[in-house]
Amino acid sequence: MLFVPVYFVTAQPTSEQERSANSILNRQLSDDDPTSLGSELYPNDVRKDISLDLPTAEKMLWKNNLLLIAAKFQIDAKKAGIEQAGLYANPNIFVDQSIYAEPTQRWFDFSRSGQTTYQIQQVFLLGGKIDKRVKVAELNAKISEQEFYDLARALITRLRRTFYTIYFYRQAINFYDKSIASIEKTVSSSELAYKRRAILQAELLRLKALLFFLKKEREELGIKVYEREAELKVLLNEDGLRDSKVAIHSIVQAGSLEAILPNNTNLEDLVSKARDNRPDLKIALQSLKYEEANLELQHANAIPDLSFGPMYNRGGTAFQSYWGVTAQLNVPIFDRNQGNIKAAEKAIQVRKQELKNRILEVENEVAIAYQAARIKDALYRRFIDTYIKDYANLSLDMIMSYEKKYITILEFADFFETYRSSVVEMLKLQTDRMEAIESVNYSVGLGILIPKTNDNQSNPKQGKED
Template identity: 75%
Template sequence: MNVYYKMGIYLSLLFVTSILSEETKMAQASEALRRQLTDENPRTSLGSSLYPDDQKFSKDIDLETAETLLWKNNLLLIASRFQIDVKKAGILQAGLYANPNIAIDQSIFAEPTQRYFDTTRSGQSVIQVQQVFLLGGKIDKRVKVAELNAKISEQEFYDLTRALITKLRRTFYTIYFYKKAVVFYDQSIASIEKTVESSELAYKRRALLQAEHLRLKALLFFLKKEREDLAIKVYEKEAELKILLNDDAYRDARVEFAPKINEKQLDSIVPNNVKLEELVEIARENRPDLKKALQTLRYEEANLELQYANAIPDLSFGPVYNRGGTAFQNYWGVTAQLTVPLFDRNQGNIQAAEKAILVRKQELKNNILEVENEVAVAYQSARIKDALYKRFIDAYIKDYSSLSLDMIMSYEKKYITILEFADFFETYRSSVVEMLKLQTDRMEAIENVNYAVGKGIFIPKSENQTTPKSEE
């Protein structure tokens, strides 16, 4: 984007030449502008502060570092990890046996001895111990249901990760390109302000028409307003990024981000290199929400098995000791208790579980259909915006460069007025901003493909960069 900055400086300085009465100064300025278009100038730093407050400062950050901080510090991800631990604790609970039940029966008043709460051999005491035995494999089925519930929670975590990673990348690219636009506005405003000051003096000397002077002031006001609106958007996006990263190094409100991106790597992304059918297949294998829907179906199937097992009554079994309450002074026996499933055979819960399976099957089919169409839409959008960007990025800049030189020659020969230069600058400004917006939209469309597929297919990253992975 070096040409943008060169052309911005070039056109802004061109306005200064329009109010100079000396032919030599205008010729020198024109020659300097021609040199700017041909010389290689270093790119303006993106780390410059967007705000006039001297206390603000920028910090460099690349996408790989940002994603690492997201995985480490994001509060929503941390909370989701704890939620997985909660569900895994349910597996432990589901596998526990029931506690034994101990019952003690002690007589209040012993008639023969005329004693209260007589615990001696002359009194009556009964001790009974019972253990509940779950029949029908209830414990194993409960554990299976709890395990599937934990897997559902894991897929919710990966789905949340997918959303947050996509949001991070979109925000990162938006800040980068918005800041480039702000730099362009800053350069243009600085030059236009000098032009307006010079035109003010020229207007007082009656060397410049009032209409031309007001047009320049209106252009300056419009640029400042657009710049401030864009700066506010940058500030909002930076606040979103700070929340996502949750890192002490960037938490201070005075910190500004200076995203580091290799644009050549971005331009090397070609959505057409992958076929739609391949993306759909990858989405079926990697989308966490599809895996969650599948796990939910398995959960309902396991729950149906558990409900059938719950229809089987449990057995309570244990010893009993009775002293002084039977024909024998010390009586030992066993007790067994079993509920007869005469009326309640868990019919309602079984029927509800059967219907829930039908519901989950239809939801899974609908989710698959939604994923296929979501991938198709994201893929076509990325292809269109990528083609539009690459069709105009080179020829577009070259056309404006040659046109700018023609405008210089036309103005030097008095073929056009300063108002025509102002119209050209407005068109140029709009074109530069729209091109930056197209770059932002293109990367958002590419990230939409990654989100729809559930895997980082089109990502400019190093080999050791962490990407979200789903588990079966």
């Protein structure tokens, strides 16, 4: 049986941990202060503990995450396109020089006896093409900015889930460690009793099987912690966390998780905020504006551009030195850019339908996430205060009862298995609750339901408005 991701809130961080959150960050423990890897299979392995709180982790993400850095460069590239769109066309210089002058019988005669032509032309874009190109480029850059915030929204949600998972995994490991320690004492006393022929070998083997099962699940959970730590290290890209020996300990105020009340929020307000803040919705809106601007540009492209400039011809006309003016204008008879105009018009219709569909999806995503969070929170609060506490208090009594032979090994093993399963299921419920809460934040595009800490003056946004 594999252990599921858990939220374990019965053990709270000490005040000392909370006070030292920021001071410990990025500080590795000295080599003479090692921390055990936490596995009986490799007792000699040493890890260095670093404590980390969520606000600091989010700051690291914004600063160091490589995907966000790459997205920022992408924005700069699109902004460079704005500069390029506003540039005028370069002038065209034409030179015509005769190779062989028949009257003088000279090659490449640059004198007055030879024939030379110079011409300069400048293309003038008509129909406001430059302004329309700039507008299209600006909208393209805005789309890139919203893609950046949409990426940030996904990465922050992933960071929070990974951060909390590490914390709650470690709390679950504490539960297994305490249970294993209790069973180990019982196994030790049972081995002595077996040597005295006070119990059967089958009874001893049943206890050892229970102990083996708990240790197996505990080791599997430890592996999952390593995996989440590696994921967090990639997200944060912090020099002090890159070492494989670094063990990340998430600092969480467990009481602040209890204070999150999804039922106190209003669905209509959440939907309204999602419409204003969802980056993917803004991308759909900006894409529609982009196609509208592109249609204007295509209409402007149907207007021919004017090429105009002076020319000089020496020895090639009736006059020895001829000065003139040239002008060139394409006549839009066959190609009036009608194909691109029709394509732009259809693209607008496509973007309108996509925008309507995206709005509908956002509204339903928020509604589903909101209802799921309310249901999970209500179910969690109905059982957390009594269900697990009653089992925890009874577990010690059952161990003592078994050691005093008040109950049989079957009764004890059955109770302990039920107790473990109940704790696991309750922890899974807490996991589902927090994931549902994070789904609300993700669907709205804002940190609506987040733990309140001393560092939080206001809810941090997952995406920014224009």
